[in-house]
Amino acid sequence: MNQSAIDQAAAAGVSPLTATGASVSRPFDLSSSRSRNVSERIIGLLLGACGLVSLLTTVGIISVLFFQTVEFFRSVSVFDFYLGTEWLPNRGSDPLYGVLPLITGTLTISVIAMLISIPMGLLSAIYLSEYAPSRVRSVLKPVLELLAGIPTVVYGFFALTFITPNLLQALVGKDRVGAFNALSAGIAVGIMILPMVASLSEDSMRAVPRSLREGGYAMGATKLEVSTRVVLPAALSGIFASFILAISRAVGETMIIVVAAGSRPADLIPNPLQQLQAMTAYIVQVFSGDVSRGSVRYQSLFAVGSTLFLMTLLLNIVSQRLVARFREEYQ
Amino acid sequence: MATQTAGPVHVAAPTRSARPTEFTQSEPIVQVRDLNVHYGAFHAVAGVSFDVPKNSITALIGPSGCGKSTVLRSINRMNDLIPNCRVDGQILYHQVDVNARKVDPVEVRRRVGMVFQKPNPFPKSIRDNILWGAKINGFKGNADELVERSLRQAALWDEVKDKLKENGLALSGGQQQRLCIARTIAINPDVILMDEPASALDPISTLKIEDLMRELERQYTIIIVTHNMQQAARVSDQTVFFSLNEKRQGVLIEASPTAELFTHPRDQRTEDYITGRFG
Structure with missing residues (x-):
């Protein structure tokens, strides 16, 4: 049935459906409309093109990283890079490119950040999802999400000018805590990613059907038991996903670390109370300096960058496996 | 399964024989006294009173929206979980008012278990x-002994004994509901509340649940909400009929031994409802 038939039927005061049902003379028409086919195809192409942009960007990033990294490994052996324990790219005649101190620097800050954000984020999520009265929740959740919009450089300032002097130096002692230190940067990164953990975990906990909670309550469970033994396990895959996103953000975080953690590569096992250099901070440091294109130091940035990329990729793959194994599907 | 078909129910589904005398003698385990429930400004249940004898099955029937489930959920204080819900009046369980200030709803629910309309096993084994x-x-x-005993009591053991480690959600709807009954039995309650436990199930599963209820009646006291009058007639000893009054509040019309209610209803509204003339 085409549009004109509908119009005619409507004009005649008859419902179009009964009109077609009654019209025996008109052949029953199911053939497709040409103009609709064309527009559908164009829309499909447009949507596909948008998706393609992000795909091409990813391919572009990977290829840039890859080519420069290969160049870098012509000058420095892969073993020296990945197994070397000293990072001295500035040493004039004989620079050392052992990336391990940068990796442990990044990991130190990430671990501190996770120690802060995972427990606190999860507990806030449980509070928001299970305990908070709806009025409290309707205020807290937007505030939490607002926190995620604060520029990271501000968190860096906060770490440098508040956490270090007022918290760490006051508690541990001024002589034992450096002005730049990994702990304050780690705490700030943890606070930065906390809203993400809390908000995403809360979303997945609230998605757990009410009937499951009622099943728990009906057997004489307390709120705590329902929260931790029904809702939490059922929401685990979403909660895990939020952890992974948080770890990726922590590993890739730059500004806070540049501002608060310092720029001197630390030992293989860094002291969190002293300054260290993370992978991202090194990249910023060199790019903002006067490094010449094509030099080994320049290429080392890409080697460090691709290592960072591999780390987050690995993290994502491992965590997806974990999620698949531990998830409790409720529908 | 036919639900609420027209025609006199007592002809289609004979009630159980020789029960009324037996149950009227037993002591009441739950006594509802002048129960009123509000959802915000909405007065959902008004002035409901009835007794539930020990080791019997009481069916709550009536048209949709007449407050049957609300009454049921008041007994184990599940309405506490609904914001803006207010329960007034007394619900005496072993002579103790479950709404009294010093009563912990968790303790009530450990003794008064509940099975829901939609099977809700946990996404666990x-x-x-x-x-x-x-x-x-x-x-x-x-633990092994408890699992076997509960599943046997819920008439599910033979079907699942070889797959106890499998997810409960992998079972069929009827099996899931029996699993929910089994897990309720496992905490050894006194009273089991059932909120339309068979309404989402096929006829064969429904019959299995009904058979099960008759088994369970020996040990437990069961209160069941059902839309299905044949079901009420088949399984229950006592039937409580609810309807809406002119203010759209759920009210109790009649509470009688089942055989009596379906054969000689005292109230015209009950008769209209059970003969399918309810409009």
């Missing part, structure tokens, strides 16, 4: 579903 409630209630005995 069959075994863990049974043990979940027992564990939070401090069960220290033999």
Whole structure:
């Protein structure tokens, strides 16, 4: 049935459906409309093109990283890079490119950040999802999400000018805590990613059907038991996903670390109370300096960058496996 | 399964014989006294009173929206979980008012279990579903034995004994509902509330649940909400009929031994409803 038939039927005061049902003379028409086919195809192409942009960007990033990294490994052996324990790219005649101190620097800050954000984020999520009265929740959740919009450089300032002097130096002692230190940067990164953990975990906990909670309550469970033994396990895959996103953000975080953690590569096992250099901070440091294109130091940035990329990729793959194994599907 | 078909129900589904005399003698375990429930400004249930005798099955029937489920959920204080819900009046369980200030709803629910309309097993193994409630209630005995006994009582053991480690949600709807009954039995309650336990199930599963209820009646007291009058007539000893008054509030019309209610209803509204003339 085409549009004109509908119009005619409507004009005649008859419902179009009964009109077609009654019209025996008109052949029953199911053939497709040409103009609709064309527009559908164009829309499909447009949507596909948008998706393609992000795909091409990813391919572009990977290829840039890859080519420069290969160049870098012509000058420095892969073993020296990945197994070397000293990072001295500035040493004039004989620079050392052992990336391990940068990796442990990044990991130190990430671990501190996770120690802060995972427990606190999860507990806030449980509070928001299970305990908070709806009025409290309707205020807290937007505030939490607002926190995620604060520029990271501000968190860096906060770490440098508040956490270090007022918290760490006051508690541990001024002589034992450096002005730049990994702990304050780690705490700030943890606070930065906390809203993400809390908000995403809360979303997945609230998605757990009410009937499951009622099943728990009906057997004489307390709120705590329902929260931790029904809702939490059922929401685990979403909660895990939020952890992974948080770890990726922590590993890739730059500004806070540049501002608060310092720029001197630390030992293989860094002291969190002293300054260290993370992978991202090194990249910023060199790019903002006067490094010449094509030099080994320049290429080392890409080697460090691709290592960072591999780390987050690995993290994502491992965590997806974990999620698949531990998830409790409720529908 | 035919639900609420027209025609006199007592002809289609004979009630159980020789029960009324037996149940009227037993002591009441739950006594509802002048129960009023509000959802915000909405007065959902008005002035409901009835007794539930021990080791019997009481069916709550009536048209949709007449407050049957609300009454049921008041007994184990599940309405506490609904914001803006206010319950007034007394619900005496073993002579103790469950709404009294010093009563902990958790303690009430440990003794008054509940099975819901839609089967809601936890997304855990069959075994863990049974043990979940027992564990939070401090069960220290033999877990294997408890799992087997509960599943046997719920008439599910033979169907699942070889797959206790499988997810409870992998079972069919009827099996899931029996699993929910089994996990309720596992905490050894006194009273079991059932909120339309068979309405989402096929006829064969429904019959299995009904058979099961008759078994369970020996040990437990069962209160069931059902839309299905034949079901009420088949399984229950006592039937409580609810309807709406002119203010659209759920009210109790008649509470009688089932055989009596379906054969000689005292109220015209009951008769209209059970003969399908309710409009």
